[in-house]
Amino acid sequence: MAARDMAARFNRRDFGAWAARTRRMGGCAQPVHLRGRVHYLDPLTGEILHHYSTAREPGGVLRVACKTRRASRCPSCAEIYRADTYQLVRAGLTGGKGVPATVTQHPAAFVTLTAPSFGPVHARREKPGGAVAPCHPRRNAGTCPHGRALSCTVRHAADDGRLGQPLCSECYDYAGSVLFNALAPELWRRFTMALRRRLAKAAGLTLKDLGETLTVSFAKVAEYQRRGVVHFHAVIRLDGPGGPDTPPPGWATGDVLADAVRAAAGAVTVQSPAAPGVPARSLAWGDQVDIRAITASGKLTDQAVAGYIAKYATKAAECVGTLDRRVRATDDVDDLPVTAHARRLIAECLRLGALEEMAELRLTDWAHMLGFRGHFSTKSRRYSTTLGALRQARIDHNRRDHGITTGRLPLTEEDEVLVVAHWRYLGQGLTPGEALLTAALTGRTLPPISTYEGTPT
Known part of the structure; x- marks a missing residue:
């Protein structure tokens, strides 16, 4: 089924535009699907400076990144969040971003x-030289009231499934x-x-x-x-x-x-x-x-x-x-x-x-x-910049990059572009075939939850 779905998407006439959008989103694992339009107006004259409609997008739908911070849901968007957090923390230590x-x-x-x-749990402890110490080595430790040993001499590997598990779940x-x-x-x-x-x-x-x-x-x-x-x-x-x-x-x-x-x-x-x-x-x-x-x-x-x-x-x-x-x-x-x-x-x-x-x-x-x-x-409020400020800087950069202006210096509110948007939410995620294509286009391994939920497009 996934193979047929992938072939159907690949053979569509708008696949090139779909692939380009997928790359621009960095391979978002659960993009949000929207339908609507945007008018960019000169508030002083009412002139339409620019018009956008999702009718020109593949399937008549605009896909935007989910912007989640969870790496388990979307590695691509989580990486942006991680980078923003890095800049926020470092600015508070070295300056920059208004600091x-x-x-x-x-x-x-x-x-x-x-x-x-x-309660004691299985743990991996490394000595200063890098050697792994035994988990819970205890001489004559005996057993707990439930009959389980209170000692563990195993040198657990980093991927041992027992790590973090209690020695006795009844005592924990x-x-x-x-x-x-x-x-x-x-x-x-x-x-x-x-x-x-x-x-x-x-x-x-x-x-x-x-x-x-x-x-x-x-x-x-x-x-x-x-x-x-x-x-x-x-x-x-x-x-x-x-x-x-x-x-x-x-x-x-x-x-x-x-x-x-x-x-x-x-x-x-x-x-x-x-x-x-x-x-x-x-x-x-x-x-x-x-x-x-x-x-x-x-x-x-x-x-x-x-x-x-x-x-x-x-x-x-x-x-x-x-x-x-x-x-x-x-x-x-x-x-x-x-x-x-x-x-x-x-x-x-x-x-x-x-x-x-x-x-x-x-x-x-x-x-x-x-x-x-x-x-x-x-x-805290005065530590450094905010995540909102970093996101707004990206939005402002994109607006300048598209060059949508009134042609006047932004001295008053009438000199700023007025944005009037109408959007309708359709769903979120990727179909199995789209998930395979996204992974191939971006080289990212997508989480298994990448399934489309919403109105079919």
């Missing part, structure tokens, strides 16, 4: 905040795991508040006075560990009261920042709701808090940090073996194409989400994300 180059002189650290343990704290994911954004918020208080204390200032001399800027990304719990990587930078345009006070050094991060991470907790059979619990960061200074010529450079954070901005919980879509009401959890560990986590989200006391956590809606419902990449 002065003097920001390189501001103290900055790469911070990793991890989750606590919810699944409720704690999903509740931590659900409350991790609040724990981060409290951490940033505690960090400012610790910095104020270090300077002998009140919190109000601190804001008049120092600004704490950050950019962070959430990463899933294989056990299904999120942890955060963040760039934290100290600025003056005007943000990156002003230098921080002399007392705000890298050592002061590191001490404040360490103290704040150990001080904050968040309380989970109590429900019948589910007691309230106090959740906190794990014991492993990694703080490393970012320098232009040191071991941890701005390029390395920006690349590391950008890499995780396009990923979700795929490494855990879960879904990249929401769990539907019609889904049978036992039949979902996920790992046994992910299935238990999803089931726990659904169980807790059904409790009235847990409604605010929206665990049912975010079961596929194992409880985490926060944004994967966030930043």
